[in-house]
Amino acid sequence: MSRRYRLPAGRADVDGDETMTTRVPAVSKVQAVVMYPPAMEESDLYELHRRFPGVQFHNIGYFEPHGLRDAKAKGRVTEEVLATAPPLTEQERETIADAELLMALDLPHGIREWAPRLRWVQAIGAGIGQLEPAKLKAEGIALTNAAGVASTPIAEFVIGRLLEVWKDIRVLERQQRSHIWEMHQGLLVKGKTMGIVGLGAIGRDVARRARAFEMTILANRRSAQPGDTDPDADELFGPEGLDEMLSRSDAVVLCAPHTPETIDLFDAQRLRRLKPGAVLVNVGRGSMIDEAALVSSLESGHLGAAVLDVTREEPLPADSPLWDAPNMYLSPHCSTASEGYNEALMELFCDNLERFLAEEPLRNVVDPDRGY
Structure with a gap:
């Protein structure tokens, strides 16, 4: 599987400039954490920084076991199941706590309480039950899924x-x-x-x-x-x-x-x-x-x-x-393909990030009342 994401060109502004430079505040950088893929190449992070100079990107891999993810989606979380969550270092928790946006498959337990600046979560798949969308909405956090990517x-x-x-x-x-x-x-x-x-x-x-x-x-x-x-x-x-x-x-x-x-x-x-x-x-x-x-x-x-x-x-x-x-x-839930998935996902993420920074409507916003 290729791990090069080939970031898409930006949406053209009226003057034809395809960069986001003029749209990003120069004083304070937006903090973004990419939690999935778990490990991005330095060149990929560099491309994100180059493309969005007003955003500070961090890559903190976080991938929960299936049992915990399934329990969250079904509302059956117990202390025993929570104990299977992958650990985060204190520095990683502090970085996530400072984030305004996350791209993730899973979210650490209780993140809504200890990440007060969080405004938007980009899910990496179409299924979002494990992210507890109703609770995110109650905190005013936008959730977008990756419907269509696969x-x-x-x-x-x-x-x-x-x-x-x-x-x-x-x-x-x-x-x-x-x-x-x-x-x-x-x-x-x-x-x-x-x-x-x-x-x-x-x-x-x-x-x-x-x-x-x-x-x-x-x-x-x-x-x-x-x-x-x-x-x-x-x-x-x-x-x-x-x-x-x-x-x-x-x-x-x-x-x-x-x-x-x-x-x-x-x-x-x-x-x-x-x-x-x-x-x-x-x-x-x-x-x-x-x-x-x-x-x-x-x-x-x-x-x-x-x-x-x-x-x-x-x-x-x-x-x-x-x-x-x-x-x-x-078949074991494998009808999608890894080939090309990360590229399509990153294209969606970059488009939504442009919209987020420009305070425009995001694509694939999840409505918890509908369930998708």
């Missing part, structure tokens, strides 16, 4: 998995291992219908790639009203049209974020609404699916296959029924 590799992953299912690649692999030369053909993708739940950055990129295979695209979006259209969908449905969309789709791709409304959205009743033989793909959040009902649907043959890159509990326990469910395609 949409391209995730969309590629979705299409790759669907081709694996419809072209029956597993059978061909078994035949190769057994030295069997026997004709086995898959299905035609052209003309199939894809239903997308959540037409955000990921859903939109999935739709565009599916269209290259001449598929019909149906999309569901929470804010859609009757009669609304979208350039990336042949038909657009609001919440009331979800079941109709499911009944017409050969593949249903879940790209929606975790919200109170999406928890168990696909329970046993809704799974029965899917077209017989359909493929269900989840690259959104594991909480969207009732996993026991999903296994039953696969065992009954109603559902043709399931592609899960996310599960309710991660890591997935070794005794989970999901492992051995028929026509199950599991």
